Amino acid sequence: MSGLSNKKILLGVTGGIACYKSAVLLRALQTAGAEVRVVMTPAARAFVTPLTFQALSGHAVYTELLDPAQEAAMDHISLARWADLVLIAPATADFIARAATGQADDLLSTLCLATEVQIALAPAMNRQMWLNPVTQENLQRLMIRGYLCWGPDDGAQACGETGPGRMLEPEVLCQMAESHFSPGILEGVRVLMTAGATREAIDPVRFVGNRSSGKMGYALAQSMRDLGAEVTLVSGPTSLAIPSNITTIHVETALEMYSSVMEHVEDCDIFIAVAAVADYRPIQIATDKIKKNKEKQTLELVRNPDILAEVAATESPPFTVGFAAETEKVEQHADEKRRRKQLDIIAANKVGTDEGGFESDRNALLLLWQDGREELPMMTKSVLAHRLAERIAAQYRARI
Ligand code: C5P
Numbered sequence: 001m002s003g004l005s006n007k008k009i010l011l012g013v014t015g016g017i018a019c020y021k022s023a024v025l026l027r028a029l030q031t032a033g034a035e036v037r038v039v040m041t042p043a044a045r046a047f048v049t050p051l052t053f054q055a056l057s058g059h060a061v062y063t064e065l066l067d068p069a070q071e072a073a074m075d076h077i078s079l080a081r082w083a084d085l086v087l088i089a090p091a092t093a094d095f096i097a098r099a100a101t102g103q104a105d106d107l108l109s110t111l112c113l114a115t116e117v118q119i120a121l122a123p124a125m126n127r128q129m130w131l132n133p134v135t136q137e138n139l140q141r142l143m144i145r146g147y148l149c150w151g152p153d154d155g156a157q158a159c160g161e162t163g164p165g166r167m168l169e170p171e172v173l174c175q176m177a178e179s180h181f182s183p184g185i186l187e188g189v190r191v192l193m194t195a196g197a198t199r200e201a202i203d204p205v206r207f208v209g210n211r212s213s214g215k216m217g218y219a220l221a222q223s224m225r226d227l228g229a230e231v232t233l234v235s236g237p238t239s240l241a242i243p244s245n246i247t248t249i250h251v252e253t254a255l256e257m258y259s260s261v262m263e264h265v266e267d268c269d270i271f272i273a274v275a276a277v278a279d280y281r282p283i284q285i286a287t288d289k290i291k292k293n294k295e296k297q298t299l300e301l302v303r304n305p306d307i308l309a310e311v312a313a314t315e316s317p318p319f320t321v322g323f324a325a326e327t328e329k330v331e332q333h334a335d336e337k338r339r340r341k342q343l344d345i346i347a348a349n350k351v352g353t354d355e356g357g358f359e360s361d362r363n364a365l366l367l368l369w370q371d372g373r374e375e376l377p378m379m380t381k382s383v384l385a386h387r388l389a390e391r392i393a394a395q396y397r398a399r400i
Contacts, residue, residue, distance in 0.1 A: 184228015
């Protein structure tokens with residue numbers, strides 16, 4: 001039986017360029033067993049014609065609030081009651097604002113007021129619009145009232161910019177809809193994670209850092225949450241938006257990350273170290289900005305604690321997952337690391353190639369555990385995070 005068998009999903013499509021992907025989403029939902037009806041806002045119809053969704057869904061598309069023909073087929077109140085889930089993908093900044101103020105000036109916003117089932121938003125917009133405090137406040141208002149927010153993803157945008165605001169890929173949204181209806185495999189499981197880079201101060205204005213963007217860690221934290229886990233994320237500085245329903249603790253240095261992890265580790269079942277932690281920190285932090293009055297400058301460094309290895313070496317360690325970025329002999333080096341640090345799973349990737357890795361939106365991983373391996377080919381980090389989360393959940397369940 002497919003994950004969405006017998007489920008009725010009302011797919012709301014609002015006017016953003018991402019709505020061309022909603023047709024693929026419709027197909028994915030149907031393939032997973034769902035019965036889907038589509039409601040489009042007037043702005044969405046400027047991007048894609050209702051005929052596309054009608055042909056794919058096999059049903060007339062609902063577009064008007066008070067259209068006698070459509071109301072005769074199923075009036076808007078019945079339509080609101082028909083659904084088991086309302087999924088709005090893409091959800092534009094304008095739609096989120098209208099929903100947040102309870103407007104009912106078109107069919108979709110009216111349905112949102114009239115329905116008693118859960119409404120999930122898949123935001124899609126330019127990164128500045130997403131990061132704008134007004135949009136964030138509107139979304140918070142909706143989430144307090146029980147709306148779900150799926151995404152957005154971080155990456156290349158149709159407007160040519162890069163950042164948060166991309167709609168999640170249709171297959172991820174479909175998986176999220178499936179997870180929504182099935183009790184999460186990680187329900188009640190407490191997950192502690194690290195993500196991002198650390199910064200090791202040299203003087204009040206300079207630091208030693210690295211190129212980790214935090215994208216993989218943030219995407220994985222969200223995927224673990226979507227499987228039902230209670231996630232605490234200890235994050236180094238990143239430009240990423242704080243994910244919803246995840247306890248996020250912000251740190252800057254490796255020592256701060258270490259203290260925060262050690263403070264919470266006793267209360268976790270799974271520990272996942274995604275952060276690119278600085279291996280060394282300057283022995284001394286200059287109190288004043290270092291002047292450039294010497295031809296040569298030496299920076300003396302001291303080792304930072306290996307957070308992951310220390311967690312794995314505790315008396316009763318959680319299920320531990322680590323990452324290994326390797327430039328050559330990926331499998332051999334990663335497996336050595338897995339054994340040396342006594343990890344349950346290691347996720348290895350080749351760095352220094354053209355595609356994937358640090359700062360990129362895409363990556364590939366080789367997963368290794370004691371008696372198994374899985375290769376996850378190059379894909380977007382959000383899809384990859386979902387596959388990795390599922391593997392971690394399966395191995396964790398197999399161990400306990
Ligand atoms: O030994 P290496 O740095 O390659 O190991 C990488 C893994 O160890 C990653 O999972 C990383 O998050 C973790 N790590 C850590 N603390 C450090 C260094 C690495 O938790 N100081």
